[in-house]
Amino acid sequence: MSVHDQAAIDARPRLSRLEAAWVIARRDFVAVLFSRAFLFFLIGPLFPVIVGGLAGAVGGQVARDAVVIEVGLAMSAEDNAAMIAARDELAPQLGGAVPILREVPEAASGLSFDAREFMEARRGNYAAIVTGTLASPEVVGTNRQLRRWQGPVELIAAQATAVTPLTIPQSSAQTVASSAASERSNRIRTAQAAQMVMFLLTMLLAGMVLSNLAEEKGNKIIEILAAAIPMDAVFMGKLFAMLGVSFVGIAVWGMVGWGFWALAEDAIQTVTQTDFSNLPGPAVGWPLFLALGIVYFSMAYLLLGAMFLTIGAMANTVREVQTMSMPVTMMQLMVFFLAAYTITQPGTALEMFAIIFPLSSPFAMLARAALDPALWVHAAALAWQALAVVLLVKGGSLWFRKRVMKSGGAGREKKKRNWFGSKPSAPAALEPAE
Known part of the structure; x- marks a missing residue:
């Protein structure tokens, strides 16, 4: 050139x-x-997102189906029917505040039934079991479930035994688009x-x-x-x-x-x-x-x-x-x-x-x-x-x-000297980097 x-x-x-x-x-x-x-x-x-979305949807549906709160009834047949009827009367106003009531088949079989032993054996899918009578119901369950359902059970029993059924007033509602909170x-x-x-x-x-x-x-x-x-x-x-x-x-x-x-x-x-x-x-x-x-x-x-x-x-x-x-x-x-x-x-x-x-x-x-x-x-x-x-x-x-x-x-422009002040004999290309 x-x-x-x-x-x-x-x-x-x-x-x-x-x-x-x-x-x-x-x-x-x-x-x-x-x-x-x-x-x-x-x-x-895309594959993890799609699989994760499907798994989440299926898992959520299974969880919603599995979390069905039921309270078992182990009272007499008449008392069980009265409790279920009272619950149906209160449900439209109270919604999820009242549990779903189901008769316990083992208690209705005529054999001796111990609600405490039944619950400790982890049988059935009941949050609690109600025994006793309408005038004196007894709720059997864990401490957490008792705190949650003892009050609603007493309310249902009061509705079932009332000579004049409780009349819950119908409130009017006004909705707003939003609030500050x-x-x-x-x-x-x-x-x-x-x-x-x-x-x-x-x-x-x-x-x-x-x-x-x-x-x-x-x-x-x-x-x-x-x-x-x-x-x-x-x-x-x-x-x-x-x-x-x-x-x-x-x-x-x-x-x-x-x-x-x-x-x-x-x-x-x-x-x-x-x-x-x-x-x-x-x-x-x-x-x-x-x-x-x-x-x-x-x-x-x-x-x-x-x-x-x-x-x-x-x-x-x-x-x-x-x-x-x-x-x-x-x-x-x-x-x-x-x-x-x-x-x-x-x-x-x-x-x-x-x-x-x-x-x-x-x-x-x-x-x-x-x-x-x-x-x-x-x-x-x-x-x-x-x-x-x-x-x-x-x-x-x-x-x-x-x-x-x-x-x-x-990097070859700067050449280090050894301890005696002389240049290293190795080629420049093999010099170690600073």
Whole structure:
């Protein structure tokens, strides 16, 4: 190559950091999106979710069918019939406050029946057994069941023995759309659900950043990029590429979930006994809350991804990457618990710490959006989180470049002297890193 050719190459304008980050982001986004591994990554979480949903629905139905509270009757046939009739008269007004009464077949067989021995033998499915007479009923059961059902049994017996049956007045009812207590309780549930969804998505998707960097460190591609492009631009490009891939994955999962909901909406509402058309609304309204959810998820992803990139800068092997990422994963779990705990403690010092600490700030602020209609705090929080992302990327890139230079040619510029002041005789390429 001639001197003029080399001068022409050196004179070419270098890419700015923004342009370099865009090049890296576009390259990684396309490479990951059209890989077979990404297809299996998309399919993988769907099976546990579907199986878990079906298992939860079946288990919930079984639990509801199994928890049928029955109180056995071991009185005379006339008294049993009177108790059941009195219970049916009180049930429309008292509902679940009165138990379901069933005659105990063993007591009606004419043989000697000991209710205490029957209960201790764990026979039947009775919470308690009523013996004695209408004038003096006796309830046999555990201490907890006695505290719960002794009063209702006495009320039923009083109804059964009354010459003039008890007349329960019919009260009129006026419903309101909501109250301060119910609205706050509903918004807390919305905040908890939003935090949980964002945490699961962040932990599930942020690992792609770590695996991508570990792969490129193994085949030395990252060192080539470090020599040609500012390292912070490489890190930022990789972060936003993986963020874009994450949004593609969320969109695919969202479409699958929407299709499943469209097919089984009535069945889901029947099994869960929940009317999802009346979900509690957040303080800022659903459209803005969903927009803030997307932005805060992005910030949480970028913050955790920057931490993972810094870990990748410190590790030399894939095994080291996996080992060193475990403390960060556990720390993120503690951060989530911190943000979840402060939902019910607005304005306290602990909540302010959760908002200021970068890793917990997206979760705490998303909960704040569900509980507080103020908007200016979100602008301040997002600015602080963006600054934290930049600082983490800058620190991780500096650390990574320092280690790359140690293992590459730049590390040969500094040669250590031995104890006697002479240069080591080993080749420069075999020098140990500082």
